[in-house]
Amino acid sequence: MARKYFGTDGIRGLTNITPMTAAMAMKVGMAAGTYFQRGDHRHRVLIGKDTRLSGYMLESALVAGFTSVGMDVVMTGPMPTPAVAMLTQSMRADLGVMISASHNPFADNGIKLFGPDGYKLSDEAELEIESLIDGAESGAVALAPSHQIGRARRIDDAQGRYIHFAKSTFPSDLRLDGLKVVVDCANGAAYQVAPAALWELGAEVVAIGVTPNGRNINDGVGSTAPQTLSETVVASGAAIGIALDGDADRLIVVDETGAVVDGDQLMATIATGYARRGELAGGGLVATIMSNLGLERHLAAQGLGLVRTGVGDRYVLEAMRARGYNVGGEQSGHIILADYGTTGDGLVAALQILAEVQRAGAPASEVLHRFDPLPQLLKNVRFERGAKPLDAASVKAAIAEAEAELEGRGRLVIRASGTEPVIRVMAEGDDRAQVEAIVDRVCEAVRAAA
Structure with a gap:
């Protein structure tokens, strides 16, 4: 059965045009809140967002929907998508919501849902929620009695929790002291947490794309527009540059010469490092049909395999879970490291890349160029x-x-x-x-x- 509202990565569209309206967001809150209220405990949903102007509108509408069916709401403010997944799990929430259209222009927005385990929802769960959305106006969704309406609150330490988590994925025997790193946060969700995490690990940080105004997310900056990052790395004499997208689940790297390093090279770097230390599960990695054949040949030469999936990080993750792999991703920079998270995490992936550069004691251009891609x-x-x-x-x-x-x-x-x-x-x-x-x-x- 075809899904009506959900695409490959949640519900997405042009703001104030169906389905990305406040009215729809409220219905999503009512429907998802009804679906996830199972058991006799007090139910809770955690909501994060990126820096789009429309995030305030959609957040308020979702809060109204969730509280109207009796679910309590915790709001984090601007946070990366992987942080929402992590916090949903660590705070024992029944559901996590990220308001973001990822690398799209500011006028778009979207709603991504995570289950209590921090993973994106199954097709079956999304279909059930869709049926509840359509039934919200016909009485299929029951409003809570007045005395059971949910409460809403904001938490102030969400950023600190995620920074601590991200830093914990960096090897304890390494530091970034003396390494000049340019970080491009796309004027998006990681504009505060990514520079802070790098600085706390000892890096000399040059931050760009960290002045969001509601309309400049992904505008000439970030992983889909790395030219500014390349120019800044060269001009500042930095050792490396990292670019995230609007919701920080995607990573592109620039070496010290200003050359862009895509997700295929990054996955190859991480996987071969893991394999060398006996940390690679599954005997290879998972990527999509769009990954370069050069990656496949490079892995094969080292006795490692490549499993290909359809386009979309959800399909990569499904294959990783089914086959027991701990590294996977897409050429576009979605990199999933199952040892650390349940979805792509640009900052965590960047820290693994920085660790490989520090271990090698060589320029990023040497460490990250693992194979010559085929035309x-x-x-x-x-x-x-x-x-x-x-x-x-x-x-x-x-x-x-x-x-x-x-x-x-x-x-x-x-x-x-x-x-x-x-x-x-x-x-x-x-x-x-x-x-x-x-x-x-x-x-x-x-x-x-x-």
Whole structure:
């Protein structure tokens, strides 16, 4: 059964346009509050948010929804998504909520839900909550009696709790003394906690993207716009730069030369370090179909495996849990370290990278360049809503021909976007010219059928 409101990462959209309205947020609070009130204890939900202007509106609406069905609310203010997951678990909350649209522009927002174990909800749970959302106006959700309405309060020490947790993941025998680090917080949720954690570990911190105004989140800064970070690293003579996204669950790194290091290289660095110390579980790592073939070959040369999943960190995490892996992630910088958390955590991943650099005693450009990526090209083809270009015989034939041409020398990945009417065509291989020609041919076939 298709989900109506939830996408691959919660409910998301343009603020004040359905489904991302205050009215919908209140219904989500009522529905999720009803779903998670199980047992005879006093129930509690923890709510965090990033720095978007609309966060105040959606937070207030969620509080109204949760308290109306009898659930108590604890609000943390601006906090990273992984911090909300961690605090939900450590505070014994029945449910955690993060108000964020991650790396999207400020006008977008979203609602992510975490269960009491700190993990994102299953498809089945989301479907049940969706049915309660639709039934909120028809009486399917019961309001609490007047004397049982929930209470709401803010906690002042949430930042300190998360900083302490993040620092605890850094090896106790290492320090960052003397290491100049530029940290780009995307004017987002980690604008206070990330610089503080690095400073407390001894780093000389140069912080950018730490002046949020409600509208500048991800605007020319952060993991999706690393140019400012690159320029700042070079200009300041820093040893390394780390960039988080708006909700700090994503990490991109810049070495001392200003070169950008993507999630594939970061995962390779962490996994090989873990393997060297006997800490790698599962005999490899989990990544998506978008990770470069160079990563797979690099791991294989060291006797390590790569399990591929569909695009989305939730699918990576599902495979990690099912197969017993402790390292996984996406080329875009979502890195999940199961020894430390239940979701991607940009700051914790950054601390593992900094630990590898400190252990090596070598420049970041040497430590983090683990393999030469194969030429990879991704193009998007937009189509009219309702059309099904991938079902066309001409497109199937073009794909089959391309796969045969790349066999043994590369990969072809064709997928429909889950959020917009776009077909994504990606190819990679040893021959750049061949890759470019194949992508162009397949794209043309898709356009003709769209």
